[in-house]
Amino acid sequence: MGIVHLSSEEISALIDGELVPADERRARQHLGECESCSAEYALSFRLDQELRQPPILSCDQVLELLSASLDREANEAEQAAGQRHLAGCADCQASVRSWSAMTAAIRALPVLAPHVRVDLAIRELAETPRLRPLAPVRGVAARALIAVTAVIAIVVAGLGTGARPQTALVPNPSDRVLVAGAQQVVFNARNNTLYVLDVMSAAVDAREPSSNELKVRIPVGGEPTALALNEVANTILVLDSGQKRVTEIDASSNTVIGATTVALTGTPTSISVDPGTNNIIVATVSGSGPAAQRSPSGAVAVINGATKQLETVREINIAPQLVVPDPRGSRTAIVSANAVTIVDSSYKVIETLPGGVSAAFSRRGEHVAVLSASGPDAQVSFTGASAPGVVKLQGTPRAMIALPDGGYLVLVDAGGRGRATKIAGDGGVVGSVEVAMTGGDLVYDAATNRFTVVAAGRFDTAEMPTQVALGSGSPSANASGSASPTSSPTASPSASPESSPASSASPAVAAASPLANVLGQARLISTGLYTLPLPNDLQPQIATTYGSRLWFVDQSNGVNWFDTGTGEVFHVGSLRADAKINFWVAGPSYVFGVDATTGQVNVVDVRRQQINAYATNVLSPVSAVATGSDDRLWIGLRDGSYLLAFDPKTRRMDSLDLAGARISALTIDAQGRILYADDSRETVGLFDPKTSRLNEVAFTRRGATTALLVDNTSTLWLGTSNGEVYAVRGGLARLTVSLQRPISAFATDHTGHAWYLAPLPGGLSGYSYAPADGSKAPRSVAGPAVSLSFNPIGRALLADPRGGIYMSIEGAL
């Protein structure tokens, strides 16, 4: 009998364990004896094992399985296939390890909070009036004079405050009561910091008092109107009259730590801290119309300094503009134009003095001084035992503070010039000094014996006066034109009869900037034309203007700006040493310097005062740049039909295909539309980013386009290399000026009219400038000029690369 071999079915069943025990014993015995069946069994077994294995997948195929396995989102078979691949693939092993590291890295990124402006916006959205009964008045019984107003109680919010600074517009003066430039600065001796309110930017700047250097800017949002120092809590309180909110800044960290909304009736005009009780006192006035002027009324709200709960509100029959606490803590002066009311610690009236603009308690508390108008001039009257007699000062009264030595410092506006006068405790006049500003707050820093005048975010610092100018015995004899010991004997533009407050900075004023105020060194070179030497031998190599800032790059690649309103020069920082700037344009938030060859973009962040450089791959020399109100830098290329837009916020560069156009010059109009000149095709074009529409018109001219500008009448001005100026409007071009020398630049003056700048004819060194419509004869300067711009009062300014600024007082049309 031949051997009976195992069938395929039997081998398969054996492998699967499906044979009954007797058959399995027989089969295994046979496998031990039969080589061919044993070989077939081994083959089938391996095949079966292989089939049981997960499939072999490529790296790409296994990617999703590995990813899902890592997340425990894969089924068993998927996991097995993944593991099988991983076992033999070092690259995928590394991938999986890197994924875990990446998840950990993302988790490790800090959790950040949105800007306080978002907090504020959401809070405003959420806020619904929640009524809460007011606590009864403590202390004195209610009298006719004192009443509790029905006040909607307080919503004490947590952290944060602030709206987007850009939208924090100054309220329209016509429909609200304004705080008359007061309380915009406080000096905190504990951290030796000057806190200056910048109303326009809705921020408080912490500054170093000796140099005025900005330490940190603290955005508070809304419409901040006044500051107060809480010495006990070491906090700065910011009053927002519009929102009726008090924001608290911790002076040790210079951060906002809370905001309290106090829904008072009337308009808050003043904030102060009662040094005796540490309570916050907010004065309000009711109404602003003629009726309110006939019978002025207001209120003083007392807010608990610790809990921020409103404690009392007292109506008073004056419209308080300023609340001045006695530093010794027992009394408070409530100042209004009609009366100065002195109240005690429970806000009971103890004395009523004639009205004024400011009041001060003498440091020893024996006298109260009131600054008021006396006809066209100012007077300081004193009350208290053996008080000095009235001191008269020439000029309109503005501000007064008490000094630690028992005296007072008084600021008056003397015919468009600010003058600070020191009065001793006995009423004697110690001295006076001129300051650039005619109003604002006074702050005294005992450590340096200097004082600062602050108004609307601007400030000037000066030494305390020690002698009366011009040897005069009394400040009333101190006529305008008084010179300080530091004044320059040379002619100053501010001495010109055409001087205006914006540029009337006197040489007596100490520099408010890190560098200098150059107005004092102004040198008259011809009628109405001055040169202002720049400090530190700064030589502007390229210059541009936005608003009142003339931005220039100096010979050492330093970035500086010159305030065309005040004559101050500020240094912001330096470009990289190897940076080459061929184009230099300024917008509201950024100044851009572009290297035409490499396309490198240097960005000066105006608000943060920082400079960054970005390499770009534009692949063609840059032919023109422009910036507008959207903060983007628009770049035209010599060899490419592209318009590039660089957004400094996102650092993104986008490009637009111009369908064949080549940009020779670029400018941006007030609506944010981009206008360009294309010399190769002799067209001018307009691209509107809002609609993405591109329009071109043919426009034949001679020479290359060297300057392009849109004025306030939407006329496009085009200047060429052979000295022609064209006005393009409504599809028509008109030749207005023909000079036979290249037009260097255009600028608009303070009225929005276009002017050109061009070198003088051959053989003469210097530059000339004139209205682009040819309506006026050109003026000229004898030296080189790299820029033309106009300040807010219409003076022409030309940057001289040899180290100065030309300033013409006849710049206006």
Added chain:
Amino acid sequence: MTSAGMSASIASELARSASADARLVALARESRGAALEAMYSAYKSRIYTFLLRLLADPESADDLTQDVFTKAYQALGSLTNEHRILPWLYRIATNTAIDHIRRKRRFTWLRVGRLTGTGEEPLMPDHHGEVPERDQVRGVLATLPAEQSTALLLHALEGYSYKEIAEIQGCSVTAVRSRLARARKAFRTGYATTEARHPS
């Protein structure tokens, strides 16, 4: 308890407990303003951080955070007890961010690419949205398509399951799985490149 007081206590609780969601829904019926305050104070940082990582732009992240909570406020009335607040907010945030990205690309722009910053040290650092962090992580996140980075962020930041991410993104679980895998692949490539460039 006043709604303000309740709002404060819910806010502190929300971050920890999902059961507080139902209380917030109840609070919304009583006072939408209080519910908004509670919701905002509990989740503003998570939503802002998510948007910041997604957009790599602090200002846009601020704007969109405000948009998200404004939309949430308007939709508070539609919330039911079955809703989970944070995923719901993420869903609004995701849609808002993608709308924002699409809006930005409405022009016929050609993308040249993100520039490489070679900036010098800022003279006066502004720490808002600029705290030091792993630049390469931010860099790679910013280059991913929005739906991939969204999935990755929701997974990494919140540990959401694929199903939860699918609900937030309004897509299938399979799509989430594929998005995460592709994001990781891109990340691995980008990460390796930046690591190689900055071996430190």
